[in-house]
Amino acid sequence: MAHYIFNMPVSEAEVRALKVNDTVTLQGTLFGIRDATYIHMFDRGRTTHFDMRGHAVIHTAPNVKWTGETEANPSGYASVCVGTTTSARMERFTRPLMEQYGVRITIGKGGLFAASQAAFKDIGGVYLAIIGGAAALETTWIESIEDVDLDDLNPESLWKFRVRDFGPLLVAMDSHGGNLYTEVNKAARDKRAGVLASLGVKS
Amino acid sequence: MKIDLKQVEDASKDLYIRALKLLPPDIKQGFSRLDKAETDATGKSVLGTMIRNIAVAEATDNLLCQDTGIPIYNVVIGAGIEFDGFALKQAIVKGCERATKEYPFRSSVVHPVTRQNAQTSCGRSIPVINIEFSDALETLSIEMIPKGSGSENNSWLKMAIPADGIDAIKTFVVDCVLDAGGKTCPPTIVGVGVGGTADLCVHLSKVAATRALGTHCDDPEGAKLEAELSAVVNQLGVGAQGLGGDSTSFAVHVETAATHITLNPVAVNMQCHSARRARATFTPAGVAFGF
Numbered sequence: 001m002a003h004y005i006f007n008m009p010v011s012e013a014e015v016r017a018l019k020v021n022d023t024v025t026l027q028g029t030l031f032g033i034r035d036a037t038y039i040h041m042f043d044r045g046r047t048t049h050f051d052m053r054g055h056a057v058i059h060t061a062p063n064v065k066w067t068g069e070t071e072a073n074p075s076g077y078a079s080v081c082v083g084t085t086t087s088a089r090m091e092r093f094t095r096p097l098m099e100q101y102g103v104r105i106t107i108g109k110g111g112l113f114a115a116s117q118a119a120f121k122d123i124g125g126v127y128l129a130i131i132g133g134a135a136a137l138e139t140t141w142i143e144s145i146e147d148v149d150l151d152d153l154n155p156e157s158l159w160k161f162r163v164r165d166f167g168p169l170l171v172a173m174d175s176h177g178g179n180l181y182t183e184v185n186k187a188a189r190d191k192r193a194g195v196l197a198s199l200g201v202k203s
Numbered sequence: 204m205k206i207d208l209k210q211v212e213d214a215s216k217d218l219y220i221r222a223l224k225l226l227p228p229d230i231k232q233g234f235s236r237l238d239k240a241e242t243d244a245t246g247k248s249v250l251g252t253m254i255r256n257i258a259v260a261e262a263t264d265n266l267l268c269q270d271t272g273i274p275i276y277n278v279v280i281g282a283g284i285e286f287d288g289f290a291l292k293q294a295i296v297k298g299c300e301r302a303t304k305e306y307p308f309r310s311s312v313v314h315p316v317t318r319q320n321a322q323t324s325c326g327r328s329i330p331v332i333n334i335e336f337s338d339a340l341e342t343l344s345i346e347m348i349p350k351g352s353g354s355e356n357n358s359w360l361k362m363a364i365p366a367d368g369i370d371a372i373k374t375f376v377v378d379c380v381l382d383a384g385g386k387t388c389p390p391t392i393v394g395v396g397v398g399g400t401a402d403l404c405v406h407l408s409k410v411a412a413t414r415a416l417g418t419h420c421d422d423p424e425g426a427k428l429e430a431e432l433s434a435v436v437n438q439l440g441v442g443a444q445g446l447g448g449d450s451t452s453f454a455v456h457v458e459t460a461a462t463h464i465t466l467n468p469v470a471v472n473m474q475c476h477s478a479r480r481a482r483a484t485f486t487p488a489g490v491a492f493g494f
Contacts, residue, residue: 081309110384139263140259170245180446184440184441192381195438198435202370
């Protein structure tokens, strides 16, 4: 279990070096994306001018406040509360996001599934687990909202955050087939029969 | 006592913001209890971050979670309360809208077909407003619950049959906890509805999921069931955030209703670890805020 500090963007080799249970702290740029953003980019043919090659996305739709463009808030938005949403709904978009935009890291909560795991292996990528529901803390890691695209989808716009000491985040799915969620899930299902027996359930 | 609708509107606004920022004391105690009992290193670390987040939210006067949820207002009208029911609902909706726009925080509510967001946290039949009656003299209470979607997306109903008995209910609850995994942002409160009609059963599961920790079902059979399920749910090892450990749930809560001779319905709804709620109580002495 090693700890890595990534100054974004990162290379394929840096991402492939990560193993489940390692931890990562991000510095620099982080993109925010979620349901509607993905749907419009991959089902409705919309594109973004952001260069996301080697970058990380986080599954989020932040609480923001419009301030107008200032030095502190170059996008015109100040972050109020930035957290993380459940990743499971976005499973089918992991591969196209990596193939078409070169994204290497997906950050979320609750994990992704087999299609994403295969994309991480084929293209070189990882899933980093952040603690869902800990948004007040996460907000302290956001320096500013640098830019925003597809903002008609607000709050599900494509956000470009500047982050400092964003983490530590847990490597929960790696490019070698490692997956903490399936390990935990399998162990839990193995305990099902014993738990039901202790409840007096007749099999 | 005549209800001042402007007071209701203001309280409905304040309640939403208050609920998003302050975690009730029973949930904080629930975290302490789980943290003491946790034996898994990852589980311990995850709980530590969640507990730290509660302190950061208070210190920075910020929202606990980014998900401002689906707004639910539970109104309980006591004896001797005079009010215009339609206007009362309008006042709650207005308060909900004002909280969103004036704070401002994220409106998480969209039209179900067009997916358009009016940026008000309101829409057709939203906020959910539930109205109940009590015999408490000259007391009106409004409870506000921002129900997060990570937990709400994991909701289940099974119309089991009488021949399946109580075993079907217990098995269903265990299987729902396994299916939810980390998607519900555990540790959760697992809310179980037993009996009623399909819609009442689902409603009861929501009532159970959003009840304060340490409270019990007032039906002795429901209380027995929730004690049994609470005792074993953490043995599954799903753990905080689904990353393993002993902190899958704070508790299993059960609510019951009588049902038909042919029915044996069970519903499960979960509340995430950001188990937020706030309450305003209106009496002749004024408005008091609590949980």
